[in-house]
Amino acid sequence: EVQLVESGGGVVQPGGSLRLSCAATDLIFNTYWIHWVRQVPGMGLVWVARINSDGSIITYADSVKGRFTLSRDNAKNTLHLHMSSLRAEDTAIYYCASFSVSGAYYGDYWGQGTRVTVSS
Amino acid sequence: QSVLTQPPSAFGAPGQRVVISCSGSGSNVGINPVTWYQQLPGTAPKVLIYRDDQWPSGVPDRFSGSKSGTSASLAINGLQSEDEADYYCAAWDDSLNGYVFGTGTKVTVL
Numbered sequence: 001e002v003q004l005v006e007s008g009g010g011v012v013q014p015g016g017s018l019r020l021s022c023a024a025t026d027l028i029f030n031t032y033w034i035h036w037v038r039q040v041p042g043m044g045l046v047w048v049a050r051i052n053s054d055g056s057i058i059t060y061a062d063s064v065k066g067r068f069t070l071s072r073d074n075a076k077n078t079l080h081l082h083m084s085s086l087r088a089e090d091t092a093i094y095y096c097a098s099f100s101v102s103g104a105y106y107g108d109y110w111g112q113g114t115r116v117t118v119s120s
Numbered sequence: 121q122s123v124l125t126q127p128p129s130a131f132g133a134p135g136q137r138v139v140i141s142c143s144g145s146g147s148n149v150g151i152n153p154v155t156w157y158q159q160l161p162g163t164a165p166k167v168l169i170y171r172d173d174q175w176p177s178g179v180p181d182r183f184s185g186s187k188s189g190t191s192a193s194l195a196i197n198g199l200q201s202e203d204e205a206d207y208y209c210a211a212w213d214d215s216l217n218g219y220v221f222g223t224g225t226k227v228t229v230l
Contacts, residue, residue, distance in 0.1 A: 035219070037165075044122060045157070045165060045208055047219040061218050095164055101212045101219050103153030103171040110164035 002027055002109055004034075004096045009114030016086050020114055022079040022096030028109060029053070029077040035099065036070075036081050038092035039113075048094070050101075051079065064090075086118045123148060124209055124222035132199045133230045140225045142192040142209030148220055150190040152212045156183075157221075159206045168207070169194060201229050 008020040024034065036048040048068065049060045055072045069082040079096065093115050099108035125143040132138040144150065156169040167176055169185035172192065182197040192209055209222035 037221075044224040045159075045210075045221040046122075047210075047221060050219070059217060062216065097164070099155070099167060100170070101152075101155075101210075105167070105170045105174065105176055107176075108167040110166070113164060 001025070002107070004028065004098065004109055004111040006094065006096045006111040006114040009094065009116050011117045011119060012086055013120050014087060014118055016118070017082070017084040018086065018116060020081040020083065020094055020096075020116070022081070022111060024077050024079065024096075024098070026077060028098045029072075029074075029079075032098045032106060033100070034079050035097050037095045037097055038090075038116075039095070040092045046092070049081065083116070086116075088118050090116060091118045092116060122223045123213060123216070123220050124211065126207075126209060126222040126225045128223070129226045129228065131228045131230055132196075134199055134201065136199050138196045138199055138227060140194045140196075140207055140209075140227070142194070142222050144190050144192070144209075144211060144220075146190055147215035148190075148211040148213040149187065149192055149209075151214065154185065154187055154192040155210045156185055156192075156194045157208045157210060159208065161205070165208065196227070199227075199229055203227060204229050 005023045035050040051070045067085045093113040095113045096111040153171040157165040158168045159165040172187040173185040213220045
């Protein structure tokens, strides 16, 4: 089964750091783009970042640029989102997802989401 | 805040037609393909329409998408109770160099 599984969410103080992980099946990890999308419960979807299948292209939303970093652990088919200098407005459910933005369609795959709360 | 604007809510009785608009600009909807996502309560989003007007396998054809200039629309024909969900348009924005989602529309079946 093709899937994505997030982990690493939790409660962190403002200014702190947290690392989210996204374990992906072979097909997704080695073939497709993977994105992070966040959503404050009851609010809309916000795109956070993306990485391509070989890690050579990484793009961040302006709101997280310089604070969030995407990396790949190829041995474990796992993507990491390193979040630092966290702010209250980073509080959200973070989804790891694979989908096309170019108009092609190979399926879209979403994890169950992991909750991040930034609070003192 | 999102650069793609949608109405916050839409309503319809079972069997009726509902249309959701998505207003963007020349750097996103105007030049890049639009995807529509459906998010059922308590679940992750799912693609409903891709490349402006194409259906993934398994999506009923009572959902249809269209685009003209910098605006896109999602129509739901023959509204059913299971269509109660949040709907989001999305497109790549060349100016922002990022993917932008619409503000979202909550569809309620009366």
